[in-house]
Amino acid sequence: MGVGFYLFYFGTIIPLFGSYMKNPSTIYANKSIQTLATQKAEEQFPIWKLLVFSLIGFITIMTETMPVGLLLQISHDLQISKLWAGQLVSFYALGSVCAAIPVIALTKHWDRRRLLLFTLGSLCVFNGLAAVSTHYIFTLFVRFCAGMAAGVIWGVFVSYVRYLVAPHLQGRALAVAGIGQPLALCFGVPLGTFLGTLFDWRSVFWLMSILALVLVIWVRLFIPCFIVNATQQKLAFGLTLKMKGVRLILLILLIWVLAHNILYTYISLYLIAVGLGEHIDAMLLIFGLAAIVGIFVTGHFIDQYLRHLTLLSLVIFAFSALCFGIFMNSLWMVCVAVIAWGISFGGAPILLQTALADIAQAQTDAAQSMLVTIFNIAVAGGGIVGGLFFARWGIQSFAWSALILSFIALILVYRAKDHGFGVGHRA
Structure with a gap:
C-alpha cells in the first residue's frame, strides 16, 4: 500500500455508499456503470476540484486540533482550568463519532453536494460561535456540533473524490485530495499556536470560519452534484x-x-x-x-x-x-x-x-x-x-x-x- 493512499488515511471515515455512485446530471438510473466510467476516462484529471477537498481536509483537521496549542489562552479567557480547556478537543472528536454514520444514513436521499455545503456551512457557523462565546459550556456545545459536521464530511469525502474521476485515476485522486489531512496534523497545531500568539485564540477560530465560508462558495460554484443510489447493501x-x-x-x-x-x-x-x-x-x-x-x-x-x-x-x-x-x-x-x-x-x-x-x-x-x-x-x-x-x-x-x-x-x-x-x- 503506497504512501499516497496513507496520506489520505488520517481522520477519514470510509464511505457507506461509495460503491453505488452515479452522476444525476448526466445519466439516468438505468445507465450502466461501464458507460459512466468510459465518459469519465475521457475527462481531464480535475486537479482544482481535488484541491478543494484537500483544503476541506486541512480545515476540518485543523479545527479539531488547534485548541491543543491555545490551551493557555482559552483557559485564561474563559476562566477555566487547562484541564477543562483540553476537553474542547475531546468534544469535537465525540461529535464526529456520534454523527457520521447515523447522519449519512438519514440523508441517503440527499444530493451529496447539498450535504457537503450544509456541513461546511455548519463549520463556518460553529467556529464563529466559538470565537464569540464567553461561556465554557456553550463553547463545548458548539465544539461538539462542529465535530458532528466534521464527522459527516469524512463520511462523504472518499466517495465524492472517487466520483470525480475515472476508476483508474481514483488512487491518484485520493492522494491529491488527501494531502490536507497530514499537513493539518503536522502543521495545524503549530500554525494555530503561531496565529494565536500573533493575534489571539478567537482570531484563529474566526479565520477557520472565514475559510469554511470560502469553501462553501467554492464547492457551490465548481463541484458537481453527486447523488448516491438509495438502495444500499448493509x-x-x-x-x-x-x-x-x-x-x-x-x-x-x-x-x-x-x-x-x-x-x-x-x-x-x-x-x-x-x-x-x-x-x-x-x-x-x-x-x-x-x-x-x-x-x-x-x-x-x-x-x-x-x-x-x-x-x-x-x-x-x-x-x-x-x-x-x-x-x-x-x-x-x-x-x-x-x-x-x-x-x-x-x-x-x-x-x-x-x-x-x-x-x-x-x-x-x-x-x-x-x-x-x-x-x-x-x-x-x-x-x-x-x-x-x-x-x-x-x-x-x-x-x-x-x-x-x-x-x-x-x-x-x-x-x-x-x-x-x-x-x-x-x-
Missing part, C-alpha cells in the same frame, strides 16, 4: 467483528491512539513545565516533521516488514514516553523524545489500517468504518483520561500512562503473529 458489521483478529487490532488501535492523545492533547502543559513554554510551536513543528519521516519510512517498507515496523514503532514510542518521564530536567532529551514520538506515531495509522484490511478482506469497508470510529473515540478519550490523570497525579502522569499503554500494545502486537501482524512479505 455493511456486515457483526460478521466483521467476529473475524479472527479484527477485535484484537481494534483494541491495539484504541490503546495506541489513546496513549498518543494523552500526550498530544496536553503537550503544551508538559512543555511549559519543563521550561519550553516559549517554544511550543517549534516543538510541535519538530513533531510534525518527524511524523512525516515516519510516514514515508512506513510507506516504503510496510509491504515487506509490517510486523517488524509495528513492533519497532511501539518500541520507539515507549522510548519517547520514558524520556518524557525521566528527563524533564534535560531540554535536549525532551527534544529527542519529541522527535522519537513523531517518527514512531507518523506511520501508526497506516500500519493498523493495513493489518486490519489484510484480515477483513471483502469486509474492509465495514472494518475501516469501525477503525475510524475507534480512532475518534481514542482521540476523545485521550483528552478525558489525560485530564483525569493530570488532576490526580500531575504533569508526569502523561508520560508514565503513555509508557504503560505502549507496553500493553507492544505485547498484543507481539502475540498477534497470526492475526494481522504476520512475519514476512504481505500477500
Whole structure:
C-alpha cells in the first residue's frame, strides 16, 4: 500500500455508499456503470476540484486540533482550568463519532453536494460561535456540533473524490485530495499556536470560519452534484467483528491512539513545565516533521516488514514516553523524545489500517468504518483520561500512562503473529 493512499488515511471515515455512485446530471438510473466510467476516462484529471477537498481536509483537521496549542489562552479567557480547556478537543472528536454514520444514513436521499455545503456551512457557523462565546459550556456545545459536521464530511469525502474521476485515476485522486489531512496534523497545531500568539485564540477560530465560508462558495460554484443510489447493501458489521483478529487490532488501535492523545492533547502543559513554554510551536513543528519521516519510512517498507515496523514503532514510542518521564530536567532529551514520538506515531495509522484490511478482506469497508470510529473515540478519550490523570497525579502522569499503554500494545502486537501482524512479505 503506497504512501499516497496513507496520506489520505488520517481522520477519514470510509464511505457507506461509495460503491453505488452515479452522476444525476448526466445519466439516468438505468445507465450502466461501464458507460459512466468510459465518459469519465475521457475527462481531464480535475486537479482544482481535488484541491478543494484537500483544503476541506486541512480545515476540518485543523479545527479539531488547534485548541491543543491555545490551551493557555482559552483557559485564561474563559476562566477555566487547562484541564477543562483540553476537553474542547475531546468534544469535537465525540461529535464526529456520534454523527457520521447515523447522519449519512438519514440523508441517503440527499444530493451529496447539498450535504457537503450544509456541513461546511455548519463549520463556518460553529467556529464563529466559538470565537464569540464567553461561556465554557456553550463553547463545548458548539465544539461538539462542529465535530458532528466534521464527522459527516469524512463520511462523504472518499466517495465524492472517487466520483470525480475515472476508476483508474481514483488512487491518484485520493492522494491529491488527501494531502490536507497530514499537513493539518503536522502543521495545524503549530500554525494555530503561531496565529494565536500573533493575534489571539478567537482570531484563529474566526479565520477557520472565514475559510469554511470560502469553501462553501467554492464547492457551490465548481463541484458537481453527486447523488448516491438509495438502495444500499448493509455493511456486515457483526460478521466483521467476529473475524479472527479484527477485535484484537481494534483494541491495539484504541490503546495506541489513546496513549498518543494523552500526550498530544496536553503537550503544551508538559512543555511549559519543563521550561519550553516559549517554544511550543517549534516543538510541535519538530513533531510534525518527524511524523512525516515516519510516514514515508512506513510507506516504503510496510509491504515487506509490517510486523517488524509495528513492533519497532511501539518500541520507539515507549522510548519517547520514558524520556518524557525521566528527563524533564534535560531540554535536549525532551527534544529527542519529541522527535522519537513523531517518527514512531507518523506511520501508526497506516500500519493498523493495513493489518486490519489484510484480515477483513471483502469486509474492509465495514472494518475501516469501525477503525475510524475507534480512532475518534481514542482521540476523545485521550483528552478525558489525560485530564483525569493530570488532576490526580500531575504533569508526569502523561508520560508514565503513555509508557504503560505502549507496553500493553507492544505485547498484543507481539502475540498477534497470526492475526494481522504476520512475519514476512504481505500477500
